[in-house]
Amino acid sequence: MTTPDRFLTDRDGPRDECGVFGVYAPGHDVSRLAYFALYALQHRGQESAGIATCEGGHITTLRDAGLVSQVFDEEKLRALEGDMAIGHVRYSTTGGGSWENAQPIWRDDGREVALAHNGNLTNAVELWGELKERGIDFRGTSDSEIIAALLSSHDGKLIEDAVERVMPRLEGAYSTVVMTKHAIVAFRDPHGIRPLSLGRLGDRFVVASESCAFDIIGAELMREVHPGELVSLTERGLETRQVVRGVRRSSCVFEHIYFSRPDSRMEGNVLQQARGRMGEILWREAPVEADLVIAVPDSGNPAAAGFARASGLPRDDGLIKNRYVARTFIQPGQELRKHGLRLKFNPLPEIVAGNRIVVVDDSIVRGNTTRQIVGMLRGAGAREVHLRISAPPIRNPCHYGVDMSTREEMIAHGRTVDEIADELDADSLAYLSMDGVYEAIGGSPEDHCDACFSGRYPLGDPEEANGKFALEDIAVIPAS
Numbered sequence: 001m002t003t004p005d006r007f008l009t010d011r012d013g014p015r016d017e018c019g020v021f022g023v024y025a026p027g028h029d030v031s032r033l034a035y036f037a038l039y040a041l042q043h044r045g046q047e048s049a050g051i052a053t054c055e056g057g058h059i060t061t062l063r064d065a066g067l068v069s070q071v072f073d074e075e076k077l078r079a080l081e082g083d084m085a086i087g088h089v090r091y092s093t094t095g096g097g098s099w100e101n102a103q104p105i106w107r108d109d110g111r112e113v114a115l116a117h118n119g120n121l122t123n124a125v126e127l128w129g130e131l132k133e134r135g136i137d138f139r140g141t142s143d144s145e146i147i148a149a150l151l152s153s154h155d156g157k158l159i160e161d162a163v164e165r166v167m168p169r170l171e172g173a174y175s176t177v178v179m180t181k182h183a184i185v186a187f188r189d190p191h192g193i194r195p196l197s198l199g200r201l202g203d204r205f206v207v208a209s210e211s212c213a214f215d216i217i218g219a220e221l222m223r224e225v226h227p228g229e230l231v232s233l234t235e236r237g238l239e240t241r242q243v244v245r246g247v248r249r250s251s252c253v254f255e256h257i258y259f260s261r262p263d264s265r266m267e268g269n270v271l272q273q274a275r276g277r278m279g280e281i282l283w284r285e286a287p288v289e290a291d292l293v294i295a296v297p298d299s300g301n302p303a304a305a306g307f308a309r310a311s312g313l314p315r316d317d318g319l320i321k322n323r324y325v326a327r328t329f330i331q332p333g334q335e336l337r338k339h340g341l342r343l344k345f346n347p348l349p350e351i352v353a354g355n356r357i358v359v360v361d362d363s364i365v366r367g368n369t370t371r372q373i374v375g376m377l378r379g380a381g382a383r384e385v386h387l388r389i390s391a392p393p394i395r396n397p398c399h400y401g402v403d404m405s406t407r408e409e410m411i412a413h414g415r416t417v418d419e420i421a422d423e424l425d426a427d428s429l430a431y432l433s434m435d436g437v438y439e440a441i442g443g444s445p446e447d448h449c450d451a452c453f454s455g456r457y458p459l460g461d462p463e464e465a466n467g468k469f470a471l472e473d474i475a476v477i478p479a480s
């Protein structure tokens, strides 16, 4: 059966992974800082949210299913006092969406830790087996709990020493924030696959998945946490260690195209502008005779603006998005179901009728949403519908912390671009080239992962990587 959430999900594209935050700031209202930072990172995960604080040597963790604004209220925030805090928003990648897998994870296997993780370990099953042999039990089924258990049970005197020893054991993507009674330590995998940034809040320091979390709390972006680097936030201020060196950087190129917020800064770009350039280059690569450019809101907005700018074509809002629809849990029922996507997007006949329309979006995964959009626009009287996508065709799953469909579900799997256009009932379809993406972000394939487009997985054979539910397949979860 289609669940309401599935039916009304925001898009049928890739699902954002997770967002992490950490602040060490005695004298500040750290739980409120974490709350608003998570609020800014909400796009990275809407299944659960959590904050852990530390006061007087005692760690308190509060996490639950739902949006940040649903999980926390004034009373709960007031109960979370302390000198430091970490936070997490989650869309499940490894492990199901159960409460046990909500974060921050708390463990005490010798050292009390709370931990928030964005990414996906590709050797989670192996590490889980080792820990089980050492007699360590797990409450949930997420790979994040494995990192927490490794750090919590490590005999290194300082948490920084434990992280330094554990990092080389971890394979895959991990932008992680861990809190002990004395410190917050953030570390990023040697390939730097998922983002992680460092900021300054007065004379204190913060870390977050994206810089938009700094803007909302008045912090200032200093720089990215380097791939393979550990940063430690304590009473002494900021200390860093480069734990792993000399590994090829492979930052996720999809963060630039879609995942991260357009007002976040990444690798020297503000993403709104980089996405606008993608639209400009898309026009240069695939011009089309048309009357009007419209975006699939909101993710297609920057590229549509760029496409319109470069082409000189007028741009208007021909599709209006209901921004709250993903959060309704009422089943649409048979009568409404036939209207399908109108629950999410409503076309404006007054704008599209009689026109040759260019529809700009950032990506197509399964194509269900795109197919319905084309149908709705034709139904609203569009004379022609031309699709322009500001990314190459997605043909491969992600093993580094992003939930894509399976290869077989992807519309570009085994199809040419013309065949995809036929499937979508579009008059024409064109994708931005991989070179075009790199030109727009000023980067290169040498230091990015683009595996979902190219099939070149920077960390080796993906078939050996653990699937989303790999741990659930082997783990026996004790009743909680």
Ligand code: SF4
Residues within 6 Å of the ligand: 193, 251, 252, 253, 254, 255, 397, 398, 399, 400, 401, 402, 449, 450, 451, 452, 453
């Ligand atoms: S496979 Fe795609 S989504 Fe996953 S890390 Fe690589 S570029 Fe990003």
